Amino acid sequence: MQKKPILALEHISKNFPGVKALDDVSFSLRAGEVHALLGENGAGKSTLIKIMTGIYRQDIGRILLNGEEIHLHSSAHAQRYGIAAIYQEPMVFPDLNVAENIFIGHTDQGLVVNWGGMYKKAEEILSTLGVSLDVRSQTRGLTLAAQQMVEIAKAISQDVRVLIMDEPTASLSAHEVEQLFALVRVLRDKGVAILFISHRMEEIFQIADHVTIFRDGKRISSYAIEEVQQERLIQDMVGRELEAMFVRDFRAHGDQVLSVRHLSKEGVFDDITFDLHEGEILGFAGLVGARRTDVGLALFGIEPADGGEILLRGKPVHIQSPAHALELKIAYVTEDRRQLGLSLSMSVIANLSLPQLGKYLNLLGLIRRKHEIETAERYRQQLNIRTPSLWQEAGKLSGGNQQKVVLSKWLNTDPQVLILDEPTRGIDVGAKAEVHQIINDLAGKGIAIILISSDLPEVMGMSDRILVMREGRQMGIFKRAGTSREQIISAAMGMAEGEAGA
Amino acid sequence: MPNFLKRWESLLLIILVVVVVFNITQSPVFLRTENLINLFSLHIEKIIVALVMTLIIINGEIDLSVASVMGLAACLMATLYEQGTPMELAILVALGAGVLCGIFNGFWIAYIGLPSLAVTLAGLIGYRGIASMLVEDRSVTGFPEWFNALGQDALVGPLPLAMIVFFFLAVAVFIALHYSGYGRYIYFIGNNLEAARYSGVRVKRIKLSLFVVSSTIAAVAGILFAARLGAVRSSTAEGFELDIITMVLLGGVSIFGGKGTLGGVILSILIVLCLRNGMNLLSITGNTQSTVIGVLLILSVLIPNLTQVLQELSRRRQYVLQKE
Numbered sequence: 001m002q003k004k005p006i007l008a009l010e011h012i013s014k015n016f017p018g019v020k021a022l023d024d025v026s027f028s029l030r031a032g033e034v035h036a037l038l039g040e041n042g043a044g045k046s047t048l049i050k051i052m053t054g055i056y057r058q059d060i061g062r063i064l065l066n067g068e069e070i071h072l073h074s075s076a077h078a079q080r081y082g083i084a085a086i087y088q089e090p091m092v093f094p095d096l097n098v099a100e101n102i103f104i105g106h107t108d109q110g111l112v113v114n115w116g117g118m119y120k121k122a123e124e125i126l127s128t129l130g131v132s133l134d135v136r137s138q139t140r141g142l143t144l145a146a147q148q149m150v151e152i153a154k155a156i157s158q159d160v161r162v163l164i165m166d167e168p169t170a171s172l173s174a175h176e177v178e179q180l181f182a183l184v185r186v187l188r189d190k191g192v193a194i195l196f197i198s199h200r201m202e203e204i205f206q207i208a209d210h211v212t213i214f215r216d217g218k219r220i221s222s223y224a225i226e227e228v229q230q231e232r233l234i235q236d237m238v239g240r241e242l243e244a245m246f247v248r249d250f251r252a253h254g255d256q257v258l259s260v261r262h263l264s265k266e267g268v269f270d271d272i273t274f275d276l277h278e279g280e281i282l283g284f285a286g287l288v289g290a291r292r293t294d295v296g297l298a299l300f301g302i303e304p305a306d307g308g309e310i311l312l313r314g315k316p317v318h319i320q321s322p323a324h325a326l327e328l329k330i331a332y333v334t335e336d337r338r339q340l341g342l343s344l345s346m347s348v349i350a351n352l353s354l355p356q357l358g359k360y361l362n363l364l365g366l367i368r369r370k371h372e373i374e375t376a377e378r379y380r381q382q383l384n385i386r387t388p389s390l391w392q393e394a395g396k397l398s399g400g401n402q403q404k405v406v407l408s409k410w411l412n413t414d415p416q417v418l419i420l421d422e423p424t425r426g427i428d429v430g431a432k433a434e435v436h437q438i439i440n441d442l443a444g445k446g447i448a449i450i451l452i453s454s455d456l457p458e459v460m461g462m463s464d465r466i467l468v469m470r471e472g473r474q475m476g477i478f479k480r481a482g483t484s485r486e487q488i489i490s491a492a493m494g495m496a497e498g499e500a501g502a
Numbered sequence: 503m504p505n506f507l508k509r510w511e512s513l514l515l516i517i518l519v520v521v522v523v524f525n526i527t528q529s530p531v532f533l534r535t536e537n538l539i540n541l542f543s544l545h546i547e548k549i550i551v552a553l554v555m556t557l558i559i560i561n562g563e564i565d566l567s568v569a570s571v572m573g574l575a576a577c578l579m580a581t582l583y584e585q586g587t588p589m590e591l592a593i594l595v596a597l598g599a600g601v602l603c604g605i606f607n608g609f610w611i612a613y614i615g616l617p618s619l620a621v622t623l624a625g626l627i628g629y630r631g632i633a634s635m636l637v638e639d640r641s642v643t644g645f646p647e648w649f650n651a652l653g654q655d656a657l658v659g660p661l662p663l664a665m666i667v668f669f670f671l672a673v674a675v676f677i678a679l680h681y682s683g684y685g686r687y688i689y690f691i692g693n694n695l696e697a698a699r700y701s702g703v704r705v706k707r708i709k710l711s712l713f714v715v716s717s718t719i720a721a722v723a724g725i726l727f728a729a730r731l732g733a734v735r736s737s738t739a740e741g742f743e744l745d746i747i748t749m750v751l752l753g754g755v756s757i758f759g760g761k762g763t764l765g766g767v768i769l770s771i772l773i774v775l776c777l778r779n780g781m782n783l784l785s786i787t788g789n790t791q792s793t794v795i796g797v798l799l800i801l802s803v804l805i806p807n808l809t810q811v812l813q814e815l816s817r818r819r820q821y822v823l824q825k826e
Binding site: 302321322323325326332334339340341342343344345346350354355357358360361364365366367409413 | 677678681682683684686687689690693694696697698699700701702703704760761
């Protein structure tokens, strides 16, 4: 029996500068069904959720609730229509107790809080969900899973009709996932429409009734869960579009530079082992929450590892701070260019020379400006940084040019190991190709490169070998030759073990 | 608006000229050397400390404990001298105490990560407390002749020692802030501490060193203050921190860090000094003077933000026009 859709999205499109985040997407949710959404990073899932919850407005298209068009202008507004979302990290107020958190959105109850009534109602809601929590306890001490329960109870108290769950299981243990799923089934049987997002394939087959696949901002396909196989879903996620062209001259590698043995950080990542040679690019692939960035941060000393070994040219090193990593000639280009990569209100030239400022000082500690300008000018020409002046504020440059400033600042440190974290995120196609060219040239000069990227074609096009991570664990290292995108995705989703080592 | 006028320093310069012209027309005494020396001397210890406070605030921190460190240094020196320690040694110990205060402040802020507002507020209370324990409610006087002369007599030409210290320190801070690597690091940390750390800047060391410099200079200023007055009490220099911070903020240094120049602070120091001096010459009371300075400070925080709001509005308008 087909149930009637509660929430329908019709021909939704959403553009961001330079990116088509959603392209003519139609999609509907039915009462009493769990609908899973699948897609790689950047496929448009988050944008879709944000439109459904009133955080973004679509450029084109309509949203229908029970057949009537609605215009959402904030998440509070969406909640009034009974559309609520819960995320991987619960957003509870830690200093308030469970009941207060459940009823925090209820501002229509008069000036005086009826505490007895509130506790009683909170207990009622929790018991219908089959959850036993003390409604008077502070949420601060609760586990993530329990905090999620509180969030769900909050949604119920607001008469939720559509519940969006964005990777709710990502930080839960197996047992907690079971509890959450039991709850999801209770909600489903109450007639709530649930949109469920997860990167874990087995969960989707366990809980979902329907599944829809997104790729590059488009809805690719939808299936009833009982009539589809995993392989089919993966094929749809990966697509068959032409491989983008990547400049990469593959050469023989030089000596081994970095050797990482069983590197671990408690609760973050575990048992990461790889070697890296001069002129080699090692790609790090994985989905959101794979903890690839955390490995990069450990190698750069921002969040040092607590187990395992790092050998640099055969010698063990304990990298404790970025300043120390810099001395060892390890450089890290962060994924968060605007917050961490640059000081946006400082000039291009000051940003560029910062990591190596010591080299530009005379005996009195004064900056040798001429020397500094020469260097900045050299990089401006080499990397084709388009800026009206070296004294321009870095924040005023385009994303691509900002990224070139970041690259320059690290190249100027003459690194032997260069860690690139999402080096082409948020920059336009032209600049992307330029950055790929630069990465290729750097490998050609014998720099050992770690390329962390969520852009699968990029990581496969640029790397010699690809290390796949999933939830802090190394799923395998794949040689570029003879590895398909399906194999990488399968490993990233935890479905097959790649051949370890290489 | 021409670029020149967009700069806060330009506005300060105009205010300064207005105040000076007003003072000249109101009082023939204003331009006399004795008056000008007097104008500086009355607040010389505060403006010495304000120079280093500029670095601290650009770095994104604050040091509320400076006045208490001034008091502590003076009281410690006085107590030691009273008990028979040679004056030279007493001064050295007082300076050493300044260094220790700085290390103490800097350790909690830089290495433990506590907010400087809280740590130096504790310092403000704690260091003053130690000073009070040392001198209680006495007034310590009877320092050696040479020491009092150092504070009161002209050393070079008409200039007393404190003014020479101020001029040399101003030049040193100016060069450090605007031409040295240290100054560059201060700006980067104040602007975006995490980005500085991600660039390999040794953020903790620089923060610690700044607090050590701040407390040490405050100790120097406290000793100079004792020499000028020839007497020390437990309340010596009490409340100075607010005047000092006022001068720095009025100079266009952002309380959020990362922005400001020493030139602006020097101009604001001159404005405050000339205003107070002018009002003194007109026999306007201290309370009214404070009110005027307070109004100036509010304007100084308001106006730069106001121009930002206006710029933002015009930017949005242009954006809308472009879209149409």
